[in-house]
Amino acid sequence: MEALLILGGAVVFLCxxxxxxxxxxxxxxGLFVVALALPMLTLLLRRKGYSRPARLLLLTGILISAAGVALLYREQPEQFDQLISGSWVTQPSDSALSGTLMQQPFVPNDVRWQGKHLIFAEKAGERIRRSLVVKFDRAEALLQGTAIDLLPGDTGPWPELVLQWYTGALEQPGLRRLDGGYSMSLALAAQGPGQTEMVVHLHLPSEFGTRLTGVVVIDGQPQWLGKSAAVPEPRPAPEPAPAPEPSRTWQEVSILALLDEPQMYVGQAVRLTTTSGKEFAGTLTAVTDDKRVVLALPQGANQVDFQFHPVDIQRLQARPRQ
Structure with a gap:
């Protein structure tokens, strides 16, 4: 509605x-040049021979656009800030992250570690439009090394996710919390003094309508980056007894070959090792349009599909079909 008023007023003004x-x-x-170059000035010049209907229509267009701008400021202050600041012309380039937050477009331009909290915020000027905070207060054991990987079904304390979004000046901000059941992969690497490159893949359950992916360079380096703790080696997944036929042994699979020709591998038993050292064994069911590898893993009497981003896969092996 706001956009229609603004555009409609502009069309009326031009006509x-x-x-x-x-x-x-x-x-x-002189009067013709004023009408041609400064039409709004003619509204103040009376009895100069200017067409009264044309000036009334000019004033009508201005009032319609002004009403649209006022409504935009009241209902969607973040879009109003973008309009005034001119950021609707150029998108922010200081962050390569993008995704959605509660089904709204989410492009964080303020990403930082603040103690045990990882903050993703989308700002318009000084106003925060949307934010996602990962709180590691209850999962400090994850803050070590250079990568953090979580998949649904993993045990142990999970970081709490706090989602906030703002829809208008007259509405209360939205707030949701989630303390497990999502997929998250963070890979960090020091980039010279005082900077850290971070690869982010975050996917929440469908009812949250939230995902975030991309690469960003942030200021500062977390104190825990590169440090390690005494963590027992992960136990390999139990394997079925080796078949006598040589063709049934595990064979190394190129990630690029899988992405190029997924139909050759779909339906095969697969053993996958992530960059964090975790190992998963299941059936390869698909490669999604956004190049994620879908693996079906047994969960008791059921089967659960997990998705892995190619950059998170260190090793991939498959058993050929019989």
Whole structure:
């Protein structure tokens, strides 16, 4: 509605401007130039020969657009800030992250570690439009090394996710919390003094409508980056007894080959090792349009599909079909 008022007012204004200029051709040169270059000034010049209907239409267009801008400021202050600041022309380039937050577009331009909290915030000026905070207060054991990987079904304390979004000046901000059941992969690497490159893949359950992916370079380096703790080696997944046929042994699979020709591997038993050292064994069911590898893993009497981003896969092995 706001956009229609603003655009409609602009169209009315342009039509009135053309009308005013055409009807002012017989006036002295000075008055004609005013109508041609400064049409709004004609609203203050009375009894100069300017067309009254054209000036009334000009004023109507201005009032319609002003009403649209006022409504935009009241209902969607973040879009108003973008309009005033001109950021609707150029998108922020200081962050390569993008995704959705509660089904709204989410492009964080303020990413930082603040103690045990990882903050993703999308700002318009000084106003925070949307934010996602990962709180590691209850999962400090994850803060070590250079990568953090979580998949649904993993045990142990999970970081709490806090989602906030703002829809208008007259509405209360939205707030949701989640303390497990999502997929998250963070890979960090020091980039010279005082900077850290972070690869982010975050996917929440469908009812949250939230995902975030991309690469960003942030200022500062977490104190825990590169440190390690005494963690027992992960136990390999139990394997079925080796078949006597040589063709049934595990064979190394190139990630690029899988992405190029997924139909050759779909349906095969697969053993996958992530960059964090975790190992998963299941059946390869698909490669999604956004190049994620889908693996079906047994969960008791059921089967659960997990998705892995190619950059998180260190090793991939498959058993050929019989």
């Amino acid at each position: 009135a401007w053309v009308w005013l200029a055409v009807t002012s051709r017989r006036l002295p040169v």
